[in-house]
Amino acid sequence: MGRPKNQPEGGQAPIVQRVRLRYTKRxxxxxxxxxxxxxxxxxxxxxAGVPIAYSQGFSPHPKVSYxxxxxxxxxxxxxxxxxxxxxxxxxxxxxxxxxxxLSPGLDVVEAVESPGGSxxxxxxxxxxxxxxxxxxxxxxxxxxxxxxxxxxxxxxRLTKQGMRTVDVRAAxxxxxxxxxxxxxxxxxxxILDLVVRQVSPTVRPDDVLAGLRVVADLEPPAPPRAxxxxxxxxxxxxxxxxxxxxDRPTAIGAPSA
Amino acid sequence: MSVASVYxxxxxxxxxISKPIQYVGGELGAVVxxxxxxxxxxxxxxxxxxxxxxxxxxxxxxxxxxxxxxxxLAERTYAVWPDLEALMREHGVxxxxxxxxxPVGAFDLFGISFSTELxxxxxLTALDLAKIPLLSRDRDETHPVVLAGGHASxxxxxxxxxxxxxxxxxxxEAVLEITAIVREWKAEGCxxxxxxxxxxxxxxxxxxxxxxxDVDYLPDGxxxxxxxxxxxxxxxxxxxxxxxxxDWPYPKKPLVPLAETVxxxxxxxxxxxxxxxxxxxxxxxxxxxxxxxxxTTVGQMVKEGLEFSGFTEVGLLSLSSADHSEIGDMCxxxxxxxxxxxxxxxxxxxxxxxxxxxxAQELSRNGRRTxxxxxxxGGSERIRKVINKMVSKxxxxxxVVTAYTNGWRQVKLYFMCGLPTETDEDVxxxxxxxxxxxxxxxAATGSxxxxxxxxxxxxxxxxxxxxxxxxxxxxxxxxxxxRLLKQAINADRSLGRAIGYRYHDGEPSLIEGLxxxxxxxxxxxxxxxxxNGGRFDGWSEHFSFARWVDSAAEVLPxxxxxxxxxxxxxxxxxxVLPWDHLxxxxxxxxxxxxxxxxxxxxxxxxxxxxxxxxxxxxxxxxTEIQIGPTxxxxxxxxxxxxxxx
Numbered sequence: 032m033g034r035p036k037n038q039p040e041g042g043q044a045p046i047v048q049r050v051r052l053r054y055t056k057r058x059x060x061x062x063x064x065x066x067x068x069x070x071x072x073x074x075x076x077x078x079a080g081v082p083i084a085y086s087q088g089f090s091p092h093p094k095v096s097y098x099x100x101x102x103x104x105x106x107x108x109x110x111x112x113x114x115x116x117x118x119x120x121x122x123x124x125x126x127x128x129x130x131x132x133l134s135p136g137l138d139v140v141e142a143v144e145s146p147g148g149s150x151x152x153x154x155x156x157x158x159x160x161x162x163x164x165x166x167x168x169x170x171x172x173x174x175x176x177x178x179x180x181x182x183x184x185x186x187x188r189l190t191k192q193g194m195r196t197v198d199v200r201a202a203x204x205x206x207x208x209x210x211x212x213x214x215x216x217x218x219x220x221x222i223l224d225l226v227v228r229q230v231s232p233t234v235r236p237d238d239v240l241a242g243l244r245v246v247a248d249l250e251p252p253a254p255p256r257a258x259x260x261x262x263x264x265x266x267x268x269x270x271x272x273x274x275x276x277x278d279r280p281t282a283i284g285a286p287s288a
Numbered sequence: 289m290s291v292a293s294v295y296x297x298x299x300x301x302x303x304x305i306s307k308p309i310q311y312v313g314g315e316l317g318a319v320v321x322x323x324x325x326x327x328x329x330x331x332x333x334x335x336x337x338x339x340x341x342x343x344x345x346x347x348x349x350x351x352x353x354x355x356x357x358x359x360x361l362a363e364r365t366y367a368v369w370p371d372l373e374a375l376m377r378e379h380g381v382x383x384x385x386x387x388x389x390x391p392v393g394a395f396d397l398f399g400i401s402f403s404t405e406l407x408x409x410x411x412l413t414a415l416d417l418a419k420i421p422l423l424s425r426d427r428d429e430t431h432p433v434v435l436a437g438g439h440a441s442x443x444x445x446x447x448x449x450x451x452x453x454x455x456x457x458x459x460x461e462a463v464l465e466i467t468a469i470v471r472e473w474k475a476e477g478c479x480x481x482x483x484x485x486x487x488x489x490x491x492x493x494x495x496x497x498x499x500x501x502d503v504d505y506l507p508d509g510x511x512x513x514x515x516x517x518x519x520x521x522x523x524x525x526x527x528x529x530x531x532x533x534x535d536w537p538y539p540k541k542p543l544v545p546l547a548e549t550v551x552x553x554x555x556x557x558x559x560x561x562x563x564x565x566x567x568x569x570x571x572x573x574x575x576x577x578x579x580x581x582x583x584t585t586v587g588q589m590v591k592e593g594l595e596f597s598g599f600t601e602v603g604l605l606s607l608s609s610a611d612h613s614e615i616g617d618m619c620x621x622x623x624x625x626x627x628x629x630x631x632x633x634x635x636x637x638x639x640x641x642x643x644x645x646x647x648a649q650e651l652s653r654n655g656r657r658t659x660x661x662x663x664x665x666g667g668s669e670r671i672r673k674v675i676n677k678m679v680s681k682x683x684x685x686x687x688v689v690t691a692y693t694n695g696w697r698q699v700k701l702y703f704m705c706g707l708p709t710e711t712d713e714d715v716x717x718x719x720x721x722x723x724x725x726x727x728x729x730x731a732a733t734g735s736x737x738x739x740x741x742x743x744x745x746x747x748x749x750x751x752x753x754x755x756x757x758x759x760x761x762x763x764x765x766x767x768x769x770x771r772l773l774k775q776a777i778n779a780d781r782s783l784g785r786a787i788g789y790r791y792h793d794g795e796p797s798l799i800e801g802l803x804x805x806x807x808x809x810x811x812x813x814x815x816x817x818x819x820n821g822g823r824f825d826g827w828s829e830h831f832s833f834a835r836w837v838d839s840a841a842e843v844l845p846x847x848x849x850x851x852x853x854x855x856x857x858x859x860x861x862x863x864v865l866p867w868d869h870l871x872x873x874x875x876x877x878x879x880x881x882x883x884x885x886x887x888x889x890x891x892x893x894x895x896x897x898x899x900x901x902x903x904x905x906x907x908x909x910x911t912e913i914q915i916g917p918t919x920x921x922x923x924x925x926x927x928x929x930x931x932x933x
Contacts (some may be wrong), residue, residue, distance in 0.1 A: 032462040059295065059312035060546070062302055067309055067546045074598030080932045091630070120931060132598065134314045134546065183319050254303045254744060 043085040046094060046115035049145035050125060051275065054110050054171065060136030061106035061258075069097070072112070075132035081125065082118035084260035098150050098262065098274075099157075102235050108140075109157070111274060113150045143278040153274035154229065155228040156204065156265040159236050160178040161223040170210040171221035179206055184242040190232050200240040202227050204233040204269050226269060290323050294381055295389040302374040309547045310338035311372065316544035316597065319355045319362070320388045323585045326361035327474065328467045330354055331385050331395040333365045333414060334406035336826060338386070341366040342543060343551040345605070346438060350459050350539040360467055363387035363395075367410040368417070370823055374610040376417055383417035392418035396470055401462070402440035405803035406826035408447055412818040415450065421813070422501060424452045429482050433489075435466070437534040441496075442527070442574050443751040443867040446803055446810035448498035453489055456496065456575070456870060457527030457533075458560070461534050465492060484904040487520065496525040496870060504867075509849040511807060511864040512792075526871045527574065529911050532558065532863040533581040533608065537589050542723035542931040544597045553601035555632075558586055558618070559915075562607035563903075564639075565892045566665070567882060568704065570750035571607055575899070576870045576905040578896060579914040583614045589921045590622060594631065602626075602633045609635045610644050611675045613894075613916040619650040621922025640664060640679045645690045657777070659794075660691050663702040667718035673889040674709050681721060685728050688740065692729040698739045700723070706761040706797065708886065715766055718742060723783045741788035742777065745769065746797030750804050753874040754882035756865060758847055759858035760801045763833075766794030783847055795833040799825070801855045802840070807866035812843040873911075875904030 048149055064070070073093055076083050085091035089249050094115030101107040122142040130139040163171060178184060184200040204226040227234055236257040243249040263271040302308035313320075323329070332351055334341030341347065347364060354362035363385035368376065376382070383392040392398060392414065400411055409485075415422055420431050436444050436454040444454040455462045466489060473485050480487070489495040500521045504512040512812035516523060530536055542554055559580040564570040581589075590602055604618070612618065615635075622633055633651040638644045640662045648660055664679050666672040672679060683700075693701050703718050722742050729738045746766055749755040772793050778784035802810060816839035817825075840851040860866065861880055868876070879903075884893060896903055896913060906912055 055807035059299070060314055062308040062312050062884060063546050064307075064309060067548065070548070070552075071546050074600075076598070077600060078595065078932070082929075085630070104308065124931045124933045126347075128933045132932075134316060138316060254300050 035132065043087055043119035045093055046084045046117065047070045048116040049113055049147075051111060051143050051145050051150055052122075052126070052129070052139055052175070053275065053279075054112070054133075055136070055138045056101060056105075056110060056138060057136045057138065058106075060134060062104055063137065064103040065097070065100035068100070071133060071137065071143075075129055076114075076218060079128035080130035081114070081129065082116050082120065083116040084115040096150065098154050099229060099233075101259045102237075104259045105236060105259060107157075109231040109259055109262045111150055111154065111262065113145055121256065124134045124149065143275045146278055150274070153264060154262045155257055156226060156263065158261040158270055158271050159225040160258045160260055161225065161236050161240070162256040163221045163223065163251045163253075164257075165255070166221040167219060168208060168211055170249070171223060173224060174243045174249040175206050175208045175234045176222065177246040178203075178243055184245055185246055186238060188232075188238060189240070194257050194276040195232075197232060197234070197238070199234050199238045202230045203239060204228055206239065206263060226265070226271065226275055228265060241273045291390050291394045293389040294384045294391055297379060298384065298389060301372065301381065301858055304375060304586040305776045307547060308368065308566045310366070310705065311368070311386060311675075313389070314546065315342070317539075317541040318387050319351075320541060321355070323361065323388075323390070323431045325359070328397070328471050329395045330360065330362040330397045330399055330463070330467075331365055331390075331392050332362060333367075333392075333400045333401065335367050335400055335410040335414065337369060337824070338366040338545075340826075341781045342545050342547075342549045343555070344349060344401065344403070344553050345539070345555055345557065346403075346459060348543055349622055350399070350401075350463050351534075351543075352541060352890045354462055354463055354467065357464070357467065359471070365392055365414065366521050366818045367407075367414065367824065373413060373417065373823075382419055383414045388437075392527050393420050393431065395432045396474070397435055397466070399435045399437060402436055404440040405440045405446070405800055405830075407440075407792075408803060408814050409818045410827055411447065412787060412815065415824060422884045423449050427452070427482065429478060432731060433470075433485065433501055438576065439570060440804075442570070442870060442872055443472065443804065443806075444496065444498065445866040446806040446814060447504075450814075451921060452497065452499075454496045454498070455494065455528065456872065457494075458527070458530035460530045460538070462494060462528045466495065475709050477560060480918070482920070486519075490521040490525075492842065493522040494526050494528050497521070498808075505847075505892040507739065509853060511866060513864060513870045514866075519757070524871045525871050526909070527873060528576075529909050530560075531911060533557070533579050533914075534585045537581075537585055540589070540592060540596070542593055542597050542599070544599070545908045551603070552599065553603045554590065554599045555598055555605050556582065556586055556589045556605040556611050557606060558604050558609060558615075559606045562611070563895045563913075564608055564611070565882075565894060567754040567886050568707065568747055568750075569607075569673070570753050573753045573874060575910050576609075576903065577903065577913045579613075580612055580916055582916060582920070583618045583922060584917050584918070584920050587621065587625075588617060588729060591625075591832050591925060593859075596606075602631060604633065604635050607641055610641075610647060610723065613863070614918065614920075615647060616632065616650075617921055619647045621652045623650045625922060625925045630841070638662070640684050640687050642687055642690050645694055648696075649690075649694060659698065659700060660696055661700040662687065663700060665688075665702065666707060667703060667721060668714040668716065668792065670889060671707055671710055671714040673891055675704075675707055676886070680893055681724075684721065685724055688725045688906075689728045689732045692733050692738050695841075696735055698724075700739070700741045700743055702743050702745070704747045704772075705791070706766045706794065708749075708755055709759040710761070710769075712769055712772055714902070715773050716776050718744075720771055720779060720889040721722065721777070723780060726783045726786045736786075737786065739786050741790060744773070744789075744791040746792055746794055746800075748797050748804055751865070752868045752874055752879070754879050754886055755878065756805065757859040758912045760798060760855045761794070762856060763794030763798050766797070770794075774846075792828075795852065796825075796828070796831055798855050798900045799831075799833065799836045803835070805866070809847045809849065813840045816843050827830065836861060873903075873905035873909040875908070878903050
């Protein structure tokens with residue numbers, strides 16, 4: 032018989048293990064949006080036979096929570112999520128099963144058991160690397176120097192509230208033009224290394240580029256390619272603390288470079 | 289010679305467009321093979337946006353069948369949205385496959401699947417972006433053979449100048465046969481060039497090569513005859529029928545996209561063909577006879593398809609799913625197998641009777657209830673006799689009330705407008721029916737919390753159906769009736785509030801009618817529309833009726849015909865129809881008789897449970913009805929617990 036509206040019988044099995052995962056968006060799959068990834072990850076859970084726990088209620092959802100996702104089009108070596116399981120699993124097996132169930136490029140690279148608390152409390156900044164093909168090193172260096180020297184850099188950007196003016200300078204902890212690889216056959220490509228604090232509204236690599244346009248009329252000749260290299264808590268030295276560092280005894284896989 | 293990926297050029301454009309993920313490939317189930325190792329290379333296109341094209345069953349099946357051949361490579365391409373099209377033109381990026389981003393122009397065969405004629409302009413965009421000449425006669429050995437398939441290819445005459453060949457019917461075996469011909473011709477060093485290859489294809493009698501046929505016209509514009517212009521091709525080209533569906537359990541490895549698409553489910557065809565005999569239904573006519581897939585094969589496909597894909601929804605597809613001889617056991621078996629999982633099962637295309645409610649109940653055992661849709665198609669008893677949709681008003685109301693009393697609060701009712709012999713009164717009866725459904729539903733449930741949605745589609749007469757001779761109603765007539773219906777539904781405010789009303793206006797249907805029953809002269813209209821910017825004609829935000837009307841007015845007068853001549857004009861028995869030389873197996877005399885029966889409101893039974901009514905398909909195609917029951921049952925799944933490492 033069809034079940035009457037209201038509530039399902041019984042309840043969902045409780046969570047017995049929480050696991051945090053680091054995953055990547057590489058190559059062409061950097062164009063995966065967060066929604067796309069979330070759908071793919073849910074399917075990967077089913078394919079991999081992960082004993083995922085579900086939320087209570089009439090429309091149960093798998094227990095997956097995400098830390099701030101990189102924007103569509105930006106590659107990442109450091110995306111984080113946490114899952115709740117109804118049966119304990121071996122972390123190494125979990126990582127391998129999920130990685131095999133996701134498209135190549137969406138790679139699960141590290142797993143730790145959650146010590147409790149919120150994953151978001153381990154992250155307040157990120158390091159980005161922005162490649163600017165066709166741009167000369169010194170052009171970028173001058174623009175970055177002007178940006179760093181400014182007290183504030185206001186840009187126009189579209190937010191959910193409509194167009195608004197945002198200061199992109201305040202969120203930037205450091206911005207450095209790093210020397211690009213040189214050699215025969217290498218297309219000139221300037222590289223920008225950024226450490227940006229997570230603020231609201233979010234300041235993304237393209238916002239910083241918009242800021243470079245404001246302060247130095249910087250116009251990249253080709254679309255930039257950004258990669259998020261790390262996320263974590265910002266130390267007073269301006270370093271980013273690996274969010275799994277404290278849980279490393281149980282960590283599986285190589286620590287992030 | 290190897291072919292370079294266009295991805296580096298494309299990648300620079302992707303940050304500038306919407307939903308770039310649809311162009312990067314990388315789906316689960318996608319196959320990338322080494323170019324040089326393949327003897328025959330196909331690129332398959334569904335000529336609509338990725339989100340619509342990716343789930344298409346036909347393309348997925350052929351993609352897998354072809355890639356299972358060790359020396360064959362098959363990739364996919366979809367219509368690019370105008371934002372990317374503009375950038376591709378600006379930067380000289382050609383139409384590409386999403387699998388390995390190879391240029392479409394480099395493949396041996398370019399197969400395009402037309403579920404609907406509204407994809408024709410998108411084909412021209414793809415050809416043009418691929419730098420393949422638009423006209424078949426301008427192509428040479430360096431260009432792919434452009435091949436049309438899908439239901440619309442049962443009358444490919446409007447695109448006859450643009451395609452090199454068309455295949456009618458089921459594709460599984462046809463693509464392998466075509467592959468073998470191309471493989472051999474290439475191995476021989478391409479003797480006789482493109483013409484020889486097309487000739488070899490035409491000689492199979494199941495590949496239609498339009499250039500080998502001439503069309504002569506009468507002074508009044510009608511076709512005089514269509515005849516081969518060379519001795520060694522057949523007078524008629526026959527459709528293909530895949531028998532024994534258990535031998536073709538595809539898709540085994542369904543494509544699982546990263547981008548969001550219109551259907552996110554594992555779909556399995558539980559049978560092909562339909563002999564219900566609804567006279568408007570081209571699918572039912574051209575896919576005969578009924579061939580069931582057995583309950584055990586369906587069970588196996590569902591199990592493996594879900595394991596492979598990670599989908600949580602299963603669609604049991606066919607033209608009338610409740611008609612499968614073992615549908616009861618299939619639904620209860622699957623429901624039991626997946627009772628404690630989060631997998632939901634759905635049964636689209638169902639008929640109007642209480643049995644369907646039982647099936648739907650069965651499928652919603654784990655609490656996941658899918659919507660219920662019934663399709664009486666016609667508003668009045670009289671019009672339902674004309675279209676041979678044998679449903680009485682009492683049946684419908686009883687069925688819907690049963691749904692309400694079993695906990696459904698919403699049902700959808702599907703109808704058509706513009707059917708042959710239709711009057712305002714026939715359409716207005718839809719309102720009476722909807723009112724009675726709500727009234728009876730409220731009485732039976734004691735609740736005001738029940739709704740129904742009336743959804744109306746425009747009727748388009750299709751080739752190879754008894755209505756192929758029918759004149760269409762004008763868009764003004766259709767729109768007038770739709771307005772009257774809306775007023776009638778809302779005439780009673782209490783009932784009207786519980787009734788949702790969805791409809792399409794009459795204009796797109798008229799153009800679909802032009803393209804469905806057009807002949808080679810309509811190709812000039814398609815080209816003109818495309819040159820005037822026509823793209824994505826199946827999308828209301830892109831479709832422009834004025835563009836079609838203006839283009840038709842510009843190019844058709846030279847032939848002494850016009851838009852009305854192709855659409856609203858009723859044809860006579862003696863007229864040579866543009867698709868008469870294309871054999872769907874249906875006997876034209878039988879179709880005419882069924883058309884006459886429609887006019888006399890005389891119904892035709894289903895040959896699965898009454899004697900053969902001689903539609904002609906089985907004897908002419910050497911096929912037979914393949915139905916169960918097999919008597920087998922689905923056993924509970926033995927699922928190995930634990931991670932799949």
